[in-house]
Amino acid sequence: MARKVRLHLTTPGPTNERSSLAEPPIEELGVSPDTVLLVGDLAKATGKTVRAIHLYEDLGLLRPHDRSKGRYRLFGPDALVRVRWITKLQSLGFSLSDIQELVRAQGDSESAKLAASRLSEVYLTKLAETRAKLDELRQLERELVESLSYLNACGSACEPLVPVHACPSCERHSESHTPDLVAGAQTH
Amino acid sequence: MARKVRLHLTTPGPTNERSSLAEPPIEELGVSPDTVLLVGDLAKATGKTVRAIHLYEDLGLLRPHDRSKGRYRLFGPDALVRVRWITKLQSLGFSLSDIQELVRAQGDSESAKLAASRLSEVYLTKLAETRAKLDELRQLERELVESLSYLNACGSACEPLVPVHACPSCERHSESHTPDLVAGAQTH
DNA sequence: CATAACCCTTACGTACGCGTGAGGGTTTGC
DNA sequence: GCAAACCCTCACGCGTACGTAAGGGTTATG
Structure with missing residues (x-):
């Protein structure tokens, strides 16, 4: 409380x-x-x-x-x-040590103006990284969606007796090639 | 090579x-x-x-x-x-142990159909998590942009002699309140 | 003033994903 | 057939962000 x-x-x-x-x-x-x-x-x-x-x-x-x-x-x-x-x-x-550096740099800044410009620099860099990460995640999201739709066909069209190693020769998935996230799971 | x-x-x-x-x-x-x-x-x-x-x-x-x-x-x-x-x-x-589990589950699946449904389940869960993470990152991206524009005003309108601890009483930022990513850096 | 529920410092432990040798064979290419 | 550039199997080390006691004071409440 x-x-x-x-x-x-x-x-x-x-x-x-x-x-x-x-x-x-x-x-x-x-x-x-x-x-x-x-x-x-x-x-x-x-x-x-x-x-x-x-x-x-x-x-x-x-x-x-x-x-x-x-x-x-x-x-x-x-x-x-x-x-x-x-x-x-x-x-x-x-990371926490990144933040340590940032805090030190802010504290060492004589003027608010300098502190602000240092902060801007760090944030600008991080903004670029964040956007890159967003792009990557969006791409992975698409791949997940694609994989799920691909796998859906297995639930409806595949026969219960077919073993996993027969997947590479499967004909039930139109012409779209196997998504990486599915192929990787079969390859072993 | x-x-x-x-x-x-x-x-x-x-x-x-x-x-x-x-x-x-x-x-x-x-x-x-x-x-x-x-x-x-x-x-x-x-x-x-x-x-x-x-x-x-x-x-x-x-x-x-x-x-x-x-x-x-x-x-x-x-x-x-x-x-x-x-x-x-x-x-x-x-994590690698998540992947271990997944690999085991795939290997233990008698049929391709079962393997596919297990994989779907895992991917569906992860899709939700990924979208949540995307939302969070998009929000943080907005906050970075907002903070950068806020800090821009410091570069142009602030005087070089102003110390950081005077920021809380700054009048140069229209009426918009200080973004968290900026306030946190001043609070110390 | 007693007792539960906090708080203190110190310090070792943990999970993750490798990094980094040590000591010693293997292949390849000239 | 020799050296450079690989590869092998241990096995300990590391950085990050805390978890988890141990041993012992402090505060609010009845």
Whole structure:
């Protein structure tokens, strides 16, 4: 269960963690900007395990705002944004050490402008890779569909006594040649 | 260099390895049905390493037709089909042990019909997974594009002296809220 | 103040898909 | 018949992203 505004924990300093003048973007309904999350809460909210959160911290990808008197990690709502960011990057094919590099590069950037241009560069490269991967997956999707339709004929036209090794001489598949995904399964 | 028709190697048996009556599908221009490949040839032709080929054999995914007098593995052209099949399955997200299971199930199928229906089942499931992955990747692609356009504004409108931590209060990005892929990089 | 349900650090274990030798035969081509 | 370029069989190593205890404090609740 996510606890809210755990201010009775030893949370030193002012009530609001960000003193930015701009209206802070409300992270989520029910998560106010001074919410404090324990590692378990953060884990549940992001679908990660506690172990994973710890790992991210060890790798420098994530930092708790603070610690409680008893050394509990205390996270703000921005940790949610951060962990979801990590997750999306992973889905895009970044390894955790790729992300480490990226975080370092962002941190080393003196100006926001430089940070933005570095981020753009990385994202632009990844966009190309992602599109390549999409093309590959779309092609494989087509091959799956083609194979399924090819195999459909086996379900209706083939006789139960025919053994697999007779497939190469099968006449029941119009003139279309055997899809790779089917041929590979027979070849052995 | 791929050698062809290495019949001077100890290749016992008749000249043609398949005596099927049907016209054998020519595997590739320059690869006739009685071509013999050594493991290195197979590796080069498929982009795999020799180690990988050995592994596939250990896992029961692949079998050399024969061995030379000196215990060299001798592969036929169907090994090409098989290795490419394995590669495509890997790209679809099958692990090698998934493929092991699949190969076992195919081999255990008495009839071609049963084998076909089992294969269909696996492919149908994988088709759904593939489409889900496609959806996810397409969404991430959109987010990359969105982030790049957002970051473009930083390159033109932002001042060189602005530090990264000032980004949350930036006014230069119309009303569109910060994309996750950008917000995550700033949150630290 | 007791107890359940958390949290802490440390550190070894796991699954996957090969990489990388070591030590030693085999083929081919000149 | 000799050297280069292959191939063989072990068998340990590696990078990634956590899993899984072990041993021991901390917090909220009654």
